[in-house]
Amino acid sequence: MPQSKEINAYMEQLGLEAKQASKVLSQSCLEQKNEALQCISDQIDEHRVEILKENQKDLESAKKKSIGSALIDRLELNESRIDSMISGLKVVSDLPDPVGEIVDLDPTPSGIEVSKMRVPLGVVGIIYESRPNVTADAAALCLKSGNACLLRGGSEAILSNKIIWNCLQKGLEISGLPKECIQLVETTDREAVKNLLHLDQYLDVIIPRGGKGLVQLISEESRVPVIKHLDGICHVYIDKSADLFKAEAIAFNAKTYRYGICGAMETLLIHHEVASSILPSLNKKFLSEKVELRGCKKTRGFIDVLEAKEEDWQTEYLAPILSVKIVDSIEEAVEHIQKFGSNHTDSIVAEEEQTVDYFFKNVDSSSVMHNLPTCWADGFEYGLGAEVGISTDKIHARGPVGLEGLTSQKFIVKGNSHLRGV
Numbered sequence: 001m002p003q004s005k006e007i008n009a010y011m012e013q014l015g016l017e018a019k020q021a022s023k024v025l026s027q028s029c030l031e032q033k034n035e036a037l038q039c040i041s042d043q044i045d046e047h048r049v050e051i052l053k054e055n056q057k058d059l060e061s062a063k064k065k066s067i068g069s070a071l072i073d074r075l076e077l078n079e080s081r082i083d084s085m086i087s088g089l090k091v092v093s094d095l096p097d098p099v100g101e102i103v104d105l106d107p108t109p110s111g112i113e114v115s116k117m118r119v120p121l122g123v124v125g126i127i128y129e130s131r132p133n134v135t136a137d138a139a140a141l142c143l144k145s146g147n148a149c150l151l152r153g154g155s156e157a158i159l160s161n162k163i164i165w166n167c168l169q170k171g172l173e174i175s176g177l178p179k180e181c182i183q184l185v186e187t188t189d190r191e192a193v194k195n196l197l198h199l200d201q202y203l204d205v206i207i208p209r210g211g212k213g214l215v216q217l218i219s220e221e222s223r224v225p226v227i228k229h230l231d232g233i234c235h236v237y238i239d240k241s242a243d244l245f246k247a248e249a250i251a252f253n254a255k256t257y258r259y260g261i262c263g264a265m266e267t268l269l270i271h272h273e274v275a276s277s278i279l280p281s282l283n284k285k286f287l288s289e290k291v292e293l294r295g296c297k298k299t300r301g302f303i304d305v306l307e308a309k310e311e312d313w314q315t316e317y318l319a320p321i322l323s324v325k326i327v328d329s330i331e332e333a334v335e336h337i338q339k340f341g342s343n344h345t346d347s348i349v350a351e352e353e354q355t356v357d358y359f360f361k362n363v364d365s366s367s368v369m370h371n372l373p374t375c376w377a378d379g380f381e382y383g384l385g386a387e388v389g390i391s392t393d394k395i396h397a398r399g400p401v402g403l404e405g406l407t408s409q410k411f412i413v414k415g416n417s418h419l420r421g422v
Helices: 004-025 030-046 048-064 069-075 079-094 133-144 155-175 191-197 212-221 244-256 272-288 310-314 330-340 353-362
Strands: 102-104 113-120 123-128 148-152 182-184 205-209 234-238 265-271 292-295 321-327 345-349 367-370 407-414
Touching: 004 123, 004 148, 004 182, 004 191, 030 048, 030 079, 030 133, 030 155, 048 069, 048 079, 048 155, 069 155, 079 133, 123 133, 123 191, 133 148, 133 155, 133 182, 148 191, 155 182, 191 212, 205 212, 234 244, 234 330, 244 265, 244 272, 244 345, 265 272, 265 330, 272 321, 310 321, 310 330, 321 330, 330 353, 345 353, 353 367
Parallel strands: 123 148, 123 205, 148 182, 234 265, 234 345, 265 321, 292 321, 345 367
Antiparallel strands: 102 113, 113 407
16 A cells, blocks of 8 residues: 555556556447446455445444444445445446447538547546445446546545455456556545546546535646536425325435435425425424424424524535425525525426426526435436436536436548638
């Protein structure tokens, strides 16, 4: 393991090797990439006992450091989550290859033929916290889209990430692709992250996955373009036209499916005309799961909860805490989301088409939903196979970033001695 004084040289070497491997990978055929994904899947399946053993060590270490329950949940692997990793690899393998896809454009007045070809980005750096499944998910998407990747997981998951990476390396070796296509930063020294952010001669993009502090730091210090989201302050709005049976189930699922995901609902907005009909029963359900509610003055007129303060509306709890606000109209609900939302995911529960249309047109988030809990914001569930992250940016990629988000396009222009006149 490199010492601090060797970090720069170590990271330079990883970047150089990834750049060289990306040239080989970009020319690999669909069959070879899919074979590599299958080999990786087989390796993870064969080594699940070792993966769980190393993950348990990470969990024990994290608990000793009093890491929060949300991060513990993200860190933990079990048989089901390993099955999901394997399933994700299979789904990515089954997806069409985006590389080389050509889109013909309209004929030009001059007669030259112009089209666009989809191409890999090159080398993708991914910095993430806690979730060791990201090691497999991100590597699979980068591999299928023809990109080499340089992975830097959190120190709390270092043993889990290493054992999964060993499976990735073995799978690449069996398939005949360079092992350097998927690199893992094996040191937990924070200096490695700083060096990674400055590898603009080797990396084409960086995707951070983690807390707001991490993402903000990377965005401010990186010399490499960043695809990111800072917060997951997600809302569910229950309109006066909502089917209240649906609304109760959706709101409950949006919060309690998993507290630690960026798509978890953090604020519930309810139209005043249905508040008395749904709040008491919803409160009872949330209490059964020990979810702490914090409500506005109108909310506290219906149920006995803590008072919501200004900062609650702009807080991503990632915990069993929920802020609740009663609004007088769809316009007020949208205004609240526009003011306090993070452009991640917001959902409306309503039956009136006109109201839903207003919500869709005026809520400017990367995912806007109707009659669904916000926890559906996930690349796998969107049919992308998996995701390397969710982007709330508007340039290049937005929403869950899958295969297409890991590619760019170049113009392909054909002619037959067409000469351009003055």
